Amino acid sequence: MTSVIESDEHKALREAVSALGKRYGRDYILRTIAEGRPPTELWADAGKLGYLGVNLPEEYGGGGGGVAELSIVLEELGAAGSPLLMLVVSPAICGTVISRFGTEEQKRAWLPGLADGTRLMAFGITEPDAGSNSHRITTTARKDGADWLLTGRKVFISGVDIADAVLIVGRTEDARTGRLKPCLFIVPRDAEGFSRRQIDMELNAAEKQFELVLDDVRLPADALVGDEDAGLLQLFAGLNPERIMTAAFAIGMGRYALSRALEYARDRTVWKAPIGAHQAIAHPLAQAHIDLELARLMMQKAAHLYDAGDDIGAGEAANMAKYAAGEACVRAVDQAVHTLGGNGLTREFGLASLITAARVARIAPVSREMILNYVSHQSLGLPKSY
Numbered sequence: 001m002t003s004v005i006e007s008d009e010h011k012a013l014r015e016a017v018s019a020l021g022k023r024y025g026r027d028y029i030l031r032t033i034a035e036g037r038p039p040t041e042l043w044a045d046a047g048k049l050g051y052l053g054v055n056l057p058e059e060y061g062g063g064g065g066g067v068a069e070l071s072i073v074l075e076e077l078g079a080a081g082s083p084l085l086m087l088v089v090s091p092a093i094c095g096t097v098i099s100r101f102g103t104e105e106q107k108r109a110w111l112p113g114l115a116d117g118t119r120l121m122a123f124g125i126t127e128p129d130a131g132s133n134s135h136r137i138t139t140t141a142r143k144d145g146a147d148w149l150l151t152g153r154k155v156f157i158s159g160v161d162i163a164d165a166v167l168i169v170g171r172t173e174d175a176r177t178g179r180l181k182p183c184l185f186i187v188p189r190d191a192e193g194f195s196r197r198q199i200d201m202e203l204n205a206a207e208k209q210f211e212l213v214l215d216d217v218r219l220p221a222d223a224l225v226g227d228e229d230a231g232l233l234q235l236f237a238g239l240n241p242e243r244i245m246t247a248a249f250a251i252g253m254g255r256y257a258l259s260r261a262l263e264y265a266r267d268r269t270v271w272k273a274p275i276g277a278h279q280a281i282a283h284p285l286a287q288a289h290i291d292l293e294l295a296r297l298m299m300q301k302a303a304h305l306y307d308a309g310d311d312i313g314a315g316e317a318a319n320m321a322k323y324a325a326g327e328a329c330v331r332a333v334d335q336a337v338h339t340l341g342g343n344g345l346t347r348e349f350g351l352a353s354l355i356t357a358a359r360v361a362r363i364a365p366v367s368r369e370m371i372l373n374y375v376s377h378q379s380l381g382l383p384k385s386y
């Protein structure tokens with residue numbers, strides 16, 4: 001029966017993706033991490049089944065859905081212990097921006113590959129000296145004949161080693177200072193003057209983060225996606241799906257951790273009854289479940305608004321969903337580790353490493369505090385301190 005919250009199609013997608021996720025599972029991801037390589041087989045299988053491009057237009061090889069469908073894919077893979085972080089970036093940000101603002105040529109060049117997973121794109125906005133304040137980014141594009149020359153630095157950019165190109169957020173020379181007027185460039189991974197250094201992260205994840213240097217990288221005119229004067233609207237067309245997808249990532253991870261804790265709490269007996277019978281163990285797990293469900297509801301609202309074309313409404317909901325999901329994930333993982341006692345910290349059970357992984361959802365792509373700032377100012381009309 002179709003529920004008000006989720007259609008039969010969505011439920012079927014959830015089940016099918018969940019089955020794929022379980023076929024791979026946590027052990028597969030841990031193996032790829034140990035081998036220092038990306039989860040290529042799962043990515044390829046998800047691509048063949050059409051899951052990586054569910055949100056992209058059908059005429060370019062996608063599924064014709066939206067971020068609602070793509071968030072289901074990521075949540076279910078995560079709940080099975082095998083999340084694909086690059087879904088947040090490649091189809092959700094880059095695929096969306098190109099399909100909404102790209103030229104016909106750019107769409108044909110990129111979307112079919114992003115949809116079937118044979119091509120992958122990373123996304124770079126964060127800079128060492130700007131951080132949460134994107135208005136301070138200084139990566140600058142200057143015209144040289146018909147070409148662009150792009151110069152700047154980026155940090156914490158995920159998956160650059162496995163990406164064919166990076167969608168870089170910069171600003172043009174004549175909009176170098178003041179309020180950000182962003183413009184987006186497709187920079188091929190091997191472009192001259194473009195270098196990367198892997199950052200040593202304490203994250204047990206298959207995807208790696210990089211610091212990037214762009215030193216007068218020469219790009220053809222058609223490397224620019226969209227209008228150089230379109231400004232923030234164009235950027236947020238990608239950033240709102242990113243927030244919704246980060247919520248999906250967090251909810252999936254929280255569900256995975258919770259399910260491991262539940263299995264353990266049902267069996268582990270050190271007094272008369274299994275530890276799950278003690279309310280000090282049961283209630284925090286019940287709270288974690290409620291928090292994850294609530295976060296998912298807000299994520300669904302955000303996805304629904306975004307897919308319906310309400311960019312402004314989606315902005316507020318996407319921020320709230322990312323906040324709620326990040327917090328719910330951090331708490332669920334913490335409680336899961338605690339539920340396992342000493343085993344919460346063993347490699348065999350593999351939950352402790354999720355403690356740092358869960359924190360990613362609190363920090364990126366926009367931190368908990370910046371969302372609270374957004375809600376204070378935009379939703380509640382309070383004055384700014386900065």
Ligand SMILES: Cc1cc2nc3c(=O)[nH]c(=O)nc-3n(C[C@H](O)[C@H](O)[C@H](O)COP(=O)(O)OP(=O)(O)OC[C@H]3O[C@@H](n4cnc5c(N)ncnc54)[C@H](O)[C@@H]3O)c2cc1C
Nearest residue numbers: 123124125126131132156157158360363364365367369370
């Ligand atoms: C695993 C991982 C993957 C990432 N992948 C990508 C990627 O693919 N592409 C990309 O572009 N970026 C990526 N990032 C970067 C991420 O988006 C940034 O780390 C994030 O935006 C925060 O910026 P920052 O680290 O510079 O922190 P800062 O901006 O230095 O903030 C530090 C702390 O100060 C707080 N703070 C800052 N300003 C305020 C304020 N006004 N009020 C209250 N508190 C404030 C913040 O909340 C935070 O707690 C990734 C980060 C991580 C950890």
